Amino acid sequence: MPFLKEEKEELLKVKFVGETVIKRFEQIGIDSLEKxxxxxxxxxxxxxxxxxxxxxxxxxxxxxxxxxxxxxFSIEKK
Incomplete structure (x- = not known):
């Protein structure tokens, strides 16, 4: 599954994190800030x-x- 829209939007604001980085996370089963x-x-x-x-x-x-x-970023959001 992909990241929730809100989580993805937040991640895209993180320095050096773009669409490709998020896509790679999702490819390996990381699809939430919790994971x-x-x-x-x-x-x-x-x-x-x-x-x-x-x-x-x-x-x-x-x-x-x-x-x-x-x-x-994901740890700070916990």
């Missing part, structure tokens, strides 16, 4: 890298920062 708040940067970037068949997400400082910012 995101219980995830780690390493876990997410490793799984996305495996799905894409590329290490770009695992090695990209910008991808890591986007994921980190999204997780921090």
């Amino acid at each position: 995101l708040s219980n995830s780690s940067v390493e876990e997410i970037t490793d799984i996305v890298s495996d799905i894409l068949g590329s290490s770009c997400w695992k090695n990209s400082p910008q991808a890591k920062k986007a994921v980190s910012n999204a997780i921090e």
Whole structure:
């Protein structure tokens, strides 16, 4: 399932988080701020890298920062 419209709109306001980042979260089963708040940067970037068949997400400082910012935001919203 995708993020709720309200949650997605809030996430899109987070620095470095865009449509693609949210799409990747949803592809790996993270479809709510609650699930995101219980995830780690390493876990997410490793799984996305495996799905894409590329290490770009695992090695990209910008991808890591986007994921980190999204997780921090989701924790603050609890």
